Amino acid sequence: MIKLKTDRVILGDCIEAMNALPAKSVDLIFADPPYNLQLAQDLYRPEGSRVDAVNDDWDKFDTFATYDAFTRAWLKAAHRVLKDDGTIWTIGSYHNIFRVGTALQDLGFWVLNDIIWRKANPMPNFKGTRFTNAHETLIWCSKSEDARYHFNYTAMKALNEDLQMRSDWVLPICTGNERIKIDGIKAHPTQKPESLLYRVLLACTKPGDIVLDPFFGTGTTGAVAKLLGRHWIGIEREEKYARVAEKRIAELLPLSGGAMAVTASARAQPRVAFGALVENGMIRPGTELVDHARRFRARVQADGSLNMGETVGSIHQIGAAAQKAPACNGWTFWHVEQAGKLVPIDTMRAAYRQAAAL
C-alpha cells in the first residue's frame, strides 16, 4: 500500500493532481470551485465608491457547456480519490450551484443535504433591483446511495444547544483579523470563514482522517483541519495563493480545547417584521391601528407599511411622526381594536412567534 503524503499543498491543476493520488484514499473532500459569476460591468455603491468584485481570470467561462465540462471533469476525479464511505461537500451560488448539483447526481453521488449558509452580514443589493443575495448553498453527498458515510450527529446537536442541527447555518462572512491581507489588500477575493469549515469537518470526519481540498486558495480547509487534528491535502493552481496558505497553516497551533465553539453556537435571532403578521393573515391590509388613548389612527397597507394622512412609513416611523418624537417603538404604541378592546400589536407578535415556534 502506498503511503499517502499529507499536510501539504500540491501546486497545479486539480484534475491532474487528483488523478495522481491513489484511488479511494481520502475521507472528505471540500470543494469551493469557481462560481462563474459573469459580471457585466463595474458596480458603484450609493456613496460613490467602487465595489471590489471577483473579476479574476480563473472565474471566467465562455458558456454553461464549458463550465459543465469542467465541473464533470473535476467531480469525476474527486469520485475516484474518495473512499467508498467518504463524503464530498461543494459550495456555490445560484450562478453555478444548479450545474454542480446536477453533475453530482449524474455521476452517482447521493445528495444527503443541501445546506444554506445564511450570511449574517452580506453585501446589500446597492441598486435596489433584486433581493439581497444573503446566502450561499453547500451540497453534501455520499459516494453512492447505499454508502455508510460518517456523520457526527451528536456533535452537531451539541453544537446547536442540544437541538438537531438544521440545514440552514447562520455564520458571519470572513472579515477582520481572520481575513488574510497583504499590504492591506485582501490576499484572496473569496476566502471562506473558518467557522464554516469547522462545522463541516466536525460533522463528517474523525481525528486523523484525511481531508482533500482541490480549490485550496488561501487554505482555510487546511487551517481548520490542522486545528482539529485532521490531515489535509490542498491543491492550488496559483502559486501566490499556495504560498499564503502554506505560511498560514505553518504558523497555526492545533487546538487544545473548544476555542472555536463560541462562533459556532450563534443562533438566529427570531426577529419578526410587522409585515410578517400581514403576510400571515393575522392582520389584514386595511386594518386601522390606534394608540392606547385613541388619539392617533393609521391604516395598514398591503406591504406592512402604515398610512396616516399623507405620510407612509413603518410602524415605528409613523408612531414617531404622530407624537412628533424622534423615535418610537411601534410594537407597543399601536393597537388593534378587537371586540371593543384595544390589543397591542406586540401581543400579536408574541402569538406569531408561538405559532411559528420561533
Place this chain on the structure above:
Amino acid sequence: MIKLKTDRVILGDCIEAMNALPAKSVDLIFADPPYNLQLAQDLYRPEGSRVDAVNDDWDKFDTFATYDAFTRAWLKAAHRVLKDDGTIWTIGSYHNIFRVGTALQDLGFWVLNDIIWRKANPMPNFKGTRFTNAHETLIWCSKSEDARYHFNYTAMKALNEDLQMRSDWVLPICTGNERIKIDGIKAHPTQKPESLLYRVLLACTKPGDIVLDPFFGTGTTGAVAKLLGRHWIGIEREEKYARVAEKRIAELLPLSGGAMAVTASARAQPRVAFGALVENGMIRPGTELVDHARRFRARVQADGSLNMGETVGSIHQIGAAAQKAPACNGWTFWHVEQAGKLVPIDTMRAAYRQAAAL
C-alpha cells in the same frame, strides 16, 4: 386580440393546457412541480408511528432523464405563455431543484435570485442520520438576460421594516386552520403557506396582473391572487384537488381596493426639474448650495444649472464632479442653508410636488 379567460381552474395536463393559452399572455408564473421525492421504504418515527410522506403517483419518475425531460417540456411551455417582462418562480428541494435550475438556465431564463424558504417549524430528521431538512429553495427568473422585469423593491423593503428584503425568508409551514383537511385528512400533501405566495405576488405583480400556476394543487396561488386583486389561472391534473381549490377560492373575499396599496417606488414619482424650483421662486438664482459636510459649494444660475469654479452643469453633474465620482444624485447631495441649518434640496422638491399636487 383574444380575451384571456382568467380566474378559473383548467383541468388537465399542464403542458397541453399551457400550449392552448395565447403566447406572452401572463405576468407571473408560480410553479410547484413534483419534487421527484421518493422514500425507498416507509419511514417510522422513533415512537413507532408511520410518517405520512409524499408517495403519490404524480411524484414518481424512473430516472433523472425522465424527470429532466418532463421539466424541460413544461418549462418550455411556460416560457411561451410568459410575457417578455414577466417572471417565473419555481420551488423545490435538493431532490429536484438542481435539475430545475439547470433546465431554467439552459432554456434562456435568467436567474435573478435563489430564495431560501427557511421553515420555522420543519419536520425533524427522525433517524439522526442527516441535518434537519429545514428549508426549500425557490428560483426567481426573468424571461431573458435583458428583460425589464417588474420588482416592487420598496414594497419588499416596507414588508421587512425598512430593511432590504434578503434572499432567506423565514416563514412558518402550512398548518392549523390554514391547512385544508377533508374528514380530518390533509387534502394535499404539499400545500404551501399563503404567506409564501403573498410575498411572491406582492414582489412581482401589480393589481390586475395575471398569475399562472401550472401545478395548482389546492390553489394557494389562486387564493392569494384573489385576495390581492390579481387575476389567476390554475392548471391541475387531478380533479379532486381542482374541486377543493375552486371551493376554497370561491369562499374567499378579496381585499378592498385601498387595502391593496403598497409603498410607491421613488422611480414612479413624477419628475421635477431643478429649474422648476428656480422658476417657481423656491430657490433664487445666485443661491449657494453646499454638500452635507460643507466641503463643496456651488452657485445656482438663472436657468437652474450650477456653477462651481470653472465648471457648469446640472445638479447631478456638478455633484459628481465635486466628488470625482462617476455619478451623483444632486437632489440628496446638495443643501441650502436656512437659519444656520442645512436643508437638502430634495426636501424642497417634495414641497413642490405637494404644492403642485403632482
Place this chain on the structure above:
DNA sequence: GTCTCAATTGAATCTAGCA
C-alpha cells in the same frame, strides 16, 4: 484608556428612459 463617529468593505450576474 474610553467613548463617539466617520470611513471602509464583503463571491454582485445591480437603472430607466429618451433622442
Place this chain on the structure above:
DNA sequence: CTGCTAGATTCAATTGAGA
C-alpha cells in the same frame, strides 16, 4: 442599435481617528 442624461440606491461589522 448606441449614446446621453436624470437620478435612484446600502447592511452589518470592523477599523481607526479624534475627542
